[in-house]
Amino acid sequence: MPLAEIQARIAAACDAAGRNAKDVKLIAVSKVQPNARVDAVLAEGHRIFGENKVQEAAGKWPDFRERYDGIELHLIGPLQSNKVKQAMQLAQAIHTIDRPKLATTIARHAQDLGQCPDLYIQVNTGEEPQKSGVLPAEADDFVAQVRALDLPLKGLMCIPPVDEEPSLHFALLAKIAARNDLSGLSMGMSSDFESAIALGATHIRVGSAIFGERVYG
Template sequence: MSLQDIKDRIAKAEAAAGRSLGSVTLIAVSKVQPNDRVEAVLEQGHRCFGENRVQEAAAKWPAFRERFPGIDLHLIGPLQTNKARQAMELCNAIHSVDRPKLAKTLARLAQEIGTCPDLFIQVNTGEEPQKAGVLPAEADAFIGECRGLDLPVRGLMCIPPVHEEPALHFALLAKIAARNGLQGLSMGMSGDFETAIALGATHVRVGSAIFGERVKTGE
Protein backbone atom coordinates (compact mmCIF):
# COMPACT_ATOMS: atom_id res chain seq x y z
CA MET A 1 0.00 0.00 0.00
CA SER A 2 1.16 3.55 -0.69
CA LEU A 3 0.01 7.13 -0.26
CA GLN A 4 -1.34 7.18 -3.80
CA ASP A 5 -3.22 3.90 -3.26
CA ILE A 6 -4.94 5.37 -0.21
CA LYS A 7 -5.80 8.58 -2.07
CA ASP A 8 -7.27 6.54 -4.92
CA ARG A 9 -9.38 4.51 -2.49
CA ILE A 10 -10.62 7.70 -0.80
CA ALA A 11 -11.59 9.16 -4.18
CA LYS A 12 -13.45 5.97 -5.07
CA ALA A 13 -15.26 5.98 -1.72
CA GLU A 14 -16.21 9.65 -2.17
CA ALA A 15 -17.68 8.87 -5.59
CA ALA A 16 -19.54 5.81 -4.29
CA ALA A 17 -21.10 7.94 -1.54
CA GLY A 18 -22.11 10.64 -4.03
CA ARG A 19 -19.74 13.11 -2.45
CA SER A 20 -17.51 15.63 -4.20
CA LEU A 21 -13.90 14.74 -4.92
CA GLY A 22 -11.66 16.14 -2.21
CA SER A 23 -14.39 16.42 0.42
CA VAL A 24 -12.44 14.08 2.71
CA THR A 25 -9.17 15.16 4.35
CA LEU A 26 -6.55 12.42 4.66
CA ILE A 27 -4.62 12.70 7.94
CA ALA A 28 -1.41 10.68 7.56
CA VAL A 29 -0.81 9.35 11.07
CA SER A 30 2.93 9.75 11.56
CA LYS A 31 3.14 8.83 15.26
CA VAL A 32 6.23 6.72 16.10
CA GLN A 33 7.25 6.70 12.44
CA PRO A 34 10.91 7.40 11.70
CA ASN A 35 11.65 10.76 10.13
CA ASP A 36 12.81 9.28 6.84
CA ARG A 37 9.39 7.69 6.26
CA VAL A 38 7.63 10.96 7.13
CA GLU A 39 9.95 12.89 4.84
CA ALA A 40 9.21 10.50 1.97
CA VAL A 41 5.49 11.28 2.29
CA LEU A 42 6.22 15.03 2.50
CA GLU A 43 8.31 14.73 -0.67
CA GLN A 44 5.23 13.33 -2.43
CA GLY A 45 3.41 16.57 -1.64
CA HIS A 46 1.22 15.44 1.25
CA ARG A 47 0.89 18.04 4.01
CA CYS A 48 -1.73 16.85 6.53
CA PHE A 49 -0.37 14.71 9.37
CA GLY A 50 -1.53 13.37 12.73
CA GLU A 51 0.43 12.89 15.93
CA ASN A 52 -0.64 11.23 19.19
CA ARG A 53 1.71 12.94 21.61
CA VAL A 54 2.64 16.59 21.98
CA GLN A 55 6.19 15.71 22.98
CA GLU A 56 6.80 13.67 19.83
CA ALA A 57 5.20 16.33 17.65
CA ALA A 58 7.43 19.02 19.18
CA ALA A 59 10.53 16.97 18.46
CA LYS A 60 9.58 16.27 14.85
CA TRP A 61 7.57 19.02 13.20
CA PRO A 62 9.28 22.41 13.72
CA ALA A 63 12.24 21.26 11.59
CA PHE A 64 9.97 19.81 8.90
CA ARG A 65 7.97 23.06 8.80
CA GLU A 66 11.12 25.00 7.97
CA ARG A 67 11.65 22.84 4.89
CA PHE A 68 8.08 22.05 3.81
CA PRO A 69 5.63 25.00 3.88
CA GLY A 70 1.92 24.46 4.43
CA ILE A 71 2.04 21.57 6.92
CA ASP A 72 -1.35 20.96 8.56
CA LEU A 73 -0.70 19.18 11.87
CA HIS A 74 -3.47 17.46 13.83
CA LEU A 75 -3.20 16.17 17.40
CA ILE A 76 -5.27 12.98 17.50
CA GLY A 77 -4.18 11.52 20.85
CA PRO A 78 -5.13 12.39 24.44
CA LEU A 79 -4.15 15.85 25.63
CA GLN A 80 -3.07 16.63 29.19
CA THR A 81 -3.93 20.13 30.36
CA ASN A 82 -0.27 20.87 31.17
CA LYS A 83 0.59 20.24 27.50
CA ALA A 84 -2.31 22.32 26.15
CA ARG A 85 -0.33 25.50 25.42
CA GLN A 86 2.35 23.59 23.54
CA ALA A 87 -0.32 21.71 21.58
CA MET A 88 -2.08 24.94 20.63
CA GLU A 89 1.16 26.50 19.42
CA LEU A 90 2.16 23.41 17.41
CA CYS A 91 -1.08 22.11 15.94
CA ASN A 92 -3.64 23.33 13.46
CA ALA A 93 -6.33 21.06 14.93
CA ILE A 94 -6.91 19.07 18.11
CA HIS A 95 -9.21 16.05 17.84
CA SER A 96 -9.29 14.96 21.48
CA VAL A 97 -11.23 17.57 23.47
CA ASP A 98 -12.95 15.27 25.96
CA ARG A 99 -13.59 16.93 29.32
CA PRO A 100 -14.61 20.28 30.85
CA LYS A 101 -11.24 20.92 32.51
CA LEU A 102 -9.45 20.69 29.16
CA ALA A 103 -12.06 22.84 27.42
CA LYS A 104 -11.68 25.58 30.07
CA THR A 105 -7.89 25.43 29.78
CA LEU A 106 -8.06 25.75 25.99
CA ALA A 107 -10.46 28.69 26.29
CA ARG A 108 -8.18 30.51 28.74
CA LEU A 109 -5.11 29.92 26.57
CA ALA A 110 -6.98 31.01 23.44
CA GLN A 111 -7.63 34.35 25.14
CA GLU A 112 -3.95 34.67 26.07
CA ILE A 113 -2.54 33.57 22.72
CA GLY A 114 -5.20 35.25 20.61
CA THR A 115 -5.84 32.21 18.45
CA CYS A 116 -7.03 28.61 18.77
CA PRO A 117 -6.68 25.50 16.61
CA ASP A 118 -9.78 23.90 15.14
CA LEU A 119 -11.26 21.61 17.78
CA PHE A 120 -12.98 18.24 17.55
CA ILE A 121 -14.77 16.77 20.56
CA GLN A 122 -13.93 13.12 21.17
CA VAL A 123 -17.01 10.97 21.79
CA ASN A 124 -16.59 7.56 23.44
CA THR A 125 -19.25 5.93 21.24
CA GLY A 126 -18.53 2.48 22.66
CA GLU A 127 -18.75 3.75 26.26
CA GLU A 128 -15.47 1.93 26.99
CA PRO A 129 -14.17 2.71 30.50
CA GLN A 130 -10.52 2.64 29.41
CA LYS A 131 -11.03 5.03 26.50
CA ALA A 132 -11.08 8.82 26.50
CA GLY A 133 -14.07 10.75 25.23
CA VAL A 134 -17.36 12.18 26.43
CA LEU A 135 -20.21 9.68 26.63
CA PRO A 136 -22.83 9.92 23.86
CA ALA A 137 -25.57 10.88 26.36
CA GLU A 138 -23.42 13.79 27.58
CA ALA A 139 -22.18 14.97 24.17
CA ASP A 140 -24.87 17.59 23.48
CA ALA A 141 -24.30 19.29 26.84
CA PHE A 142 -20.52 19.26 26.43
CA ILE A 143 -20.73 20.68 22.90
CA GLY A 144 -22.90 23.46 24.32
CA GLU A 145 -20.41 24.08 27.12
CA CYS A 146 -17.52 24.37 24.64
CA ARG A 147 -19.50 26.76 22.47
CA GLY A 148 -20.29 28.80 25.57
CA LEU A 149 -16.54 29.19 26.05
CA ASP A 150 -16.25 30.54 22.47
CA LEU A 151 -14.14 27.57 21.40
CA PRO A 152 -13.97 26.83 17.65
CA VAL A 153 -15.66 23.42 17.71
CA ARG A 154 -15.52 22.12 14.13
CA GLY A 155 -16.72 18.58 14.65
CA LEU A 156 -16.58 15.27 16.50
CA MET A 157 -14.11 12.38 16.64
CA CYS A 158 -14.48 8.74 17.62
CA ILE A 159 -12.45 5.53 17.81
CA PRO A 160 -14.85 2.55 17.66
CA PRO A 161 -14.26 -0.51 19.85
CA VAL A 162 -11.92 -2.97 18.16
CA HIS A 163 -14.33 -5.90 18.09
CA GLU A 164 -17.52 -4.08 17.12
CA GLU A 165 -18.95 -3.12 13.74
CA PRO A 166 -17.52 0.38 13.13
CA ALA A 167 -20.47 1.48 10.99
CA LEU A 168 -22.74 1.60 14.06
CA HIS A 169 -20.33 3.96 15.81
CA PHE A 170 -19.78 6.14 12.73
CA ALA A 171 -23.56 6.47 12.29
CA LEU A 172 -23.97 7.44 15.96
CA LEU A 173 -21.25 10.09 15.69
CA ALA A 174 -22.83 11.50 12.52
CA LYS A 175 -26.22 11.67 14.26
CA ILE A 176 -24.81 13.60 17.25
CA ALA A 177 -22.96 15.97 14.90
CA ALA A 178 -26.04 16.60 12.75
CA ARG A 179 -28.31 17.52 15.65
CA ASN A 180 -25.67 19.96 16.91
CA GLY A 181 -25.05 21.55 13.53
CA LEU A 182 -21.46 20.31 13.28
CA GLN A 183 -19.91 19.54 9.89
CA GLY A 184 -16.66 17.84 10.86
CA LEU A 185 -16.50 14.07 11.41
CA SER A 186 -13.06 12.66 12.26
CA MET A 187 -13.61 8.93 11.95
CA GLY A 188 -12.18 5.98 10.09
CA MET A 189 -8.71 4.48 10.14
CA SER A 190 -6.66 2.16 7.93
CA GLY A 191 -9.08 -0.77 8.17
CA ASP A 192 -12.43 1.02 7.89
CA PHE A 193 -12.04 4.46 6.33
CA GLU A 194 -14.20 3.60 3.30
CA THR A 195 -17.10 2.74 5.62
CA ALA A 196 -16.50 6.00 7.47
CA ILE A 197 -16.60 7.99 4.23
CA ALA A 198 -19.89 6.32 3.26
CA LEU A 199 -21.30 7.55 6.58
CA GLY A 200 -20.06 11.13 6.26
CA ALA A 201 -16.43 11.28 7.47
CA THR A 202 -14.69 14.55 6.64
CA HIS A 203 -11.33 13.47 8.11
CA VAL A 204 -9.87 9.95 8.03
CA ARG A 205 -6.80 8.93 10.01
CA VAL A 206 -4.55 6.48 8.17
CA GLY A 207 -1.11 5.43 9.39
CA SER A 208 0.27 1.96 8.73
CA ALA A 209 -1.33 1.68 5.28
CA ILE A 210 0.73 4.71 4.21
CA PHE A 211 3.95 4.39 6.20
CA GLY A 212 4.17 0.66 6.87
CA GLU A 213 4.00 -0.97 10.28
CA ARG A 214 4.98 1.22 13.21
CA VAL A 215 8.49 0.97 14.53
CA LYS A 216 8.58 -0.46 18.06
CA THR A 217 9.97 2.04 20.56
CA GLY A 218 10.24 -0.29 23.53
CA GLU A 219 7.43 1.49 25.43
Protein backbone atom coordinates in the same frame (compact mmCIF):
# COMPACT_ATOMS: atom_id res chain seq x y z
CA MET B 1 0.66 0.83 0.63
CA PRO B 2 1.64 3.89 -1.37
CA LEU B 3 0.00 7.22 -0.64
CA ALA B 4 -1.40 7.33 -4.18
CA GLU B 5 -3.24 4.05 -3.62
CA ILE B 6 -4.89 5.36 -0.45
CA GLN B 7 -5.89 8.53 -2.29
CA ALA B 8 -7.40 6.43 -5.09
CA ARG B 9 -9.41 4.41 -2.55
CA ILE B 10 -10.67 7.63 -0.96
CA ALA B 11 -11.74 8.93 -4.37
CA ALA B 12 -13.54 5.65 -5.14
CA ALA B 13 -15.31 5.64 -1.76
CA CYS B 14 -16.42 9.25 -2.27
CA ASP B 15 -17.65 8.46 -5.76
CA ALA B 16 -19.66 5.50 -4.43
CA ALA B 17 -21.19 7.71 -1.73
CA GLY B 18 -21.94 10.57 -4.13
CA ARG B 19 -19.49 12.83 -2.35
CA ASN B 20 -16.72 15.15 -3.53
CA ALA B 21 -13.29 13.77 -2.65
CA LYS B 22 -12.18 17.31 -1.81
CA ASP B 23 -14.54 17.18 1.19
CA VAL B 24 -12.51 14.39 2.84
CA LYS B 25 -9.14 15.21 4.41
CA LEU B 26 -6.59 12.43 4.69
CA ILE B 27 -4.64 12.74 7.95
CA ALA B 28 -1.43 10.74 7.59
CA VAL B 29 -0.81 9.48 11.13
CA SER B 30 2.93 9.76 11.62
CA LYS B 31 3.17 8.85 15.32
CA VAL B 32 6.17 6.65 16.15
CA GLN B 33 7.22 6.63 12.50
CA PRO B 34 10.86 7.17 11.54
CA ASN B 35 11.52 10.64 10.19
CA ALA B 36 12.71 9.19 6.89
CA ARG B 37 9.26 7.70 6.24
CA VAL B 38 7.54 10.99 7.08
CA ASP B 39 9.98 12.86 4.88
CA ALA B 40 9.15 10.57 1.97
CA VAL B 41 5.42 11.29 2.29
CA LEU B 42 6.11 15.03 2.53
CA ALA B 43 8.24 14.78 -0.60
CA GLU B 44 5.24 13.25 -2.41
CA GLY B 45 3.33 16.44 -1.67
CA HIS B 46 1.14 15.41 1.26
CA ARG B 47 0.79 18.06 3.94
CA ILE B 48 -1.80 16.88 6.52
CA PHE B 49 -0.42 14.80 9.38
CA GLY B 50 -1.54 13.48 12.74
CA GLU B 51 0.39 12.96 15.96
CA ASN B 52 -0.70 11.41 19.26
CA LYS B 53 1.72 13.04 21.68
CA VAL B 54 2.62 16.70 22.01
CA GLN B 55 6.19 15.87 23.01
CA GLU B 56 6.80 13.76 19.92
CA ALA B 57 5.20 16.39 17.68
CA ALA B 58 7.36 19.12 19.20
CA GLY B 59 10.49 17.13 18.49
CA LYS B 60 9.57 16.40 14.89
CA TRP B 61 7.52 19.07 13.17
CA PRO B 62 9.42 22.35 13.65
CA ASP B 63 12.28 20.90 11.58
CA PHE B 64 9.93 19.64 8.87
CA ARG B 65 8.23 23.04 8.74
CA GLU B 66 11.55 24.68 8.01
CA ARG B 67 11.83 22.55 4.87
CA TYR B 68 8.22 22.19 3.73
CA ASP B 69 5.51 24.85 3.41
CA GLY B 70 1.85 24.38 4.21
CA ILE B 71 2.03 21.62 6.81
CA GLU B 72 -1.23 21.09 8.71
CA LEU B 73 -0.76 19.21 11.98
CA HIS B 74 -3.62 17.47 13.81
CA LEU B 75 -3.28 16.20 17.37
CA ILE B 76 -5.31 13.00 17.70
CA GLY B 77 -4.19 11.57 21.05
CA PRO B 78 -5.29 12.28 24.64
CA LEU B 79 -4.25 15.76 25.72
CA GLN B 80 -3.11 16.64 29.24
CA SER B 81 -4.03 20.07 30.55
CA ASN B 82 -0.37 20.94 31.21
CA LYS B 83 0.44 20.38 27.53
CA VAL B 84 -2.37 22.55 26.16
CA LYS B 85 -0.39 25.72 25.42
CA GLN B 86 2.35 23.81 23.60
CA ALA B 87 -0.27 21.84 21.67
CA MET B 88 -2.04 25.03 20.59
CA GLN B 89 1.22 26.53 19.33
CA LEU B 90 2.07 23.39 17.34
CA ALA B 91 -1.20 22.16 15.86
CA GLN B 92 -3.85 23.47 13.51
CA ALA B 93 -6.46 21.08 14.95
CA ILE B 94 -7.02 19.08 18.15
CA HIS B 95 -9.39 16.12 17.85
CA THR B 96 -9.57 14.93 21.47
CA ILE B 97 -11.48 17.49 23.55
CA ASP B 98 -13.11 15.27 26.15
CA ARG B 99 -13.70 17.13 29.43
CA PRO B 100 -14.72 20.57 30.71
CA LYS B 101 -11.36 21.27 32.39
CA LEU B 102 -9.56 20.77 29.08
CA ALA B 103 -11.99 23.06 27.25
CA THR B 104 -11.64 25.85 29.83
CA THR B 105 -7.83 25.54 29.75
CA ILE B 106 -7.88 25.88 25.97
CA ALA B 107 -10.16 28.92 26.24
CA ARG B 108 -7.78 30.59 28.69
CA HIS B 109 -4.75 30.02 26.49
CA ALA B 110 -6.69 31.11 23.40
CA GLN B 111 -7.18 34.50 25.07
CA ASP B 112 -3.46 34.76 25.82
CA LEU B 113 -2.27 33.53 22.42
CA GLY B 114 -4.89 35.32 20.34
CA GLN B 115 -5.48 32.15 18.36
CA CYS B 116 -6.95 28.66 18.71
CA PRO B 117 -6.72 25.49 16.63
CA ASP B 118 -9.87 23.91 15.21
CA LEU B 119 -11.40 21.69 17.87
CA TYR B 120 -13.18 18.33 17.77
CA ILE B 121 -14.92 16.66 20.70
CA GLN B 122 -14.02 13.01 21.17
CA VAL B 123 -17.08 10.85 21.77
CA ASN B 124 -16.63 7.43 23.38
CA THR B 125 -19.26 5.81 21.19
CA GLY B 126 -18.51 2.33 22.54
CA GLU B 127 -18.71 3.56 26.15
CA GLU B 128 -15.41 1.77 26.84
CA PRO B 129 -14.04 2.50 30.34
CA GLN B 130 -10.41 2.53 29.20
CA LYS B 131 -11.01 4.98 26.37
CA SER B 132 -11.13 8.79 26.41
CA GLY B 133 -14.15 10.72 25.23
CA VAL B 134 -17.51 11.93 26.45
CA LEU B 135 -20.33 9.42 26.57
CA PRO B 136 -22.92 9.74 23.80
CA ALA B 137 -25.63 10.71 26.30
CA GLU B 138 -23.47 13.59 27.54
CA ALA B 139 -22.29 14.83 24.13
CA ASP B 140 -25.02 17.42 23.53
CA ASP B 141 -24.39 19.12 26.88
CA PHE B 142 -20.64 19.16 26.32
CA VAL B 143 -21.04 20.66 22.84
CA ALA B 144 -23.05 23.47 24.45
CA GLN B 145 -20.36 24.00 27.10
CA VAL B 146 -17.59 24.26 24.51
CA ARG B 147 -19.63 26.65 22.39
CA ALA B 148 -20.33 28.81 25.45
CA LEU B 149 -16.55 29.28 25.77
CA ASP B 150 -16.53 30.79 22.25
CA LEU B 151 -14.13 28.15 20.98
CA PRO B 152 -13.84 27.09 17.29
CA LEU B 153 -15.66 23.76 17.59
CA LYS B 154 -15.72 22.11 14.16
CA GLY B 155 -16.98 18.61 14.81
CA LEU B 156 -16.75 15.27 16.58
CA MET B 157 -14.28 12.38 16.64
CA CYS B 158 -14.56 8.71 17.57
CA ILE B 159 -12.48 5.53 17.73
CA PRO B 160 -14.82 2.51 17.52
CA PRO B 161 -14.19 -0.57 19.66
CA VAL B 162 -11.91 -3.02 17.85
CA ASP B 163 -14.38 -5.90 18.18
CA GLU B 164 -17.52 -4.14 16.94
CA GLU B 165 -18.82 -3.14 13.53
CA PRO B 166 -17.34 0.35 13.03
CA SER B 167 -20.14 1.61 10.80
CA LEU B 168 -22.56 1.49 13.76
CA HIS B 169 -20.28 3.88 15.63
CA PHE B 170 -19.75 6.11 12.60
CA ALA B 171 -23.52 6.37 12.16
CA LEU B 172 -23.98 7.26 15.84
CA LEU B 173 -21.32 9.98 15.65
CA ALA B 174 -22.90 11.41 12.50
CA LYS B 175 -26.31 11.48 14.23
CA ILE B 176 -24.92 13.37 17.26
CA ALA B 177 -23.12 15.82 14.97
CA ALA B 178 -26.20 16.46 12.83
CA ARG B 179 -28.45 17.31 15.76
CA ASN B 180 -25.80 19.73 17.05
CA ASP B 181 -25.29 21.35 13.64
CA LEU B 182 -21.65 20.23 13.42
CA SER B 183 -20.24 19.40 10.01
CA GLY B 184 -16.87 17.88 10.96
CA LEU B 185 -16.61 14.11 11.44
CA SER B 186 -13.17 12.75 12.31
CA MET B 187 -13.65 9.01 11.93
CA GLY B 188 -12.23 6.09 10.03
CA MET B 189 -8.76 4.54 10.05
CA SER B 190 -6.67 2.27 7.83
CA SER B 191 -9.03 -0.71 8.08
CA ASP B 192 -12.41 1.01 7.84
CA PHE B 193 -12.13 4.44 6.22
CA GLU B 194 -14.32 3.52 3.24
CA SER B 195 -17.31 2.86 5.50
CA ALA B 196 -16.54 6.08 7.41
CA ILE B 197 -16.62 8.05 4.15
CA ALA B 198 -19.95 6.45 3.24
CA LEU B 199 -21.33 7.75 6.54
CA GLY B 200 -20.02 11.29 6.14
CA ALA B 201 -16.43 11.39 7.43
CA THR B 202 -14.67 14.68 6.72
CA HIS B 203 -11.32 13.59 8.22
CA ILE B 204 -9.92 10.08 8.10
CA ARG B 205 -6.85 9.02 10.05
CA VAL B 206 -4.59 6.60 8.20
CA GLY B 207 -1.19 5.55 9.51
CA SER B 208 0.22 2.10 8.90
CA ALA B 209 -1.44 1.77 5.48
CA ILE B 210 0.65 4.75 4.33
CA PHE B 211 3.85 4.45 6.32
CA GLY B 212 4.08 0.74 7.07
CA GLU B 213 3.88 -0.92 10.47
CA ARG B 214 5.08 1.18 13.37
CA VAL B 215 8.37 0.32 15.00
CA TYR B 216 8.16 0.68 18.77
CA GLY B 217 11.64 0.96 20.20
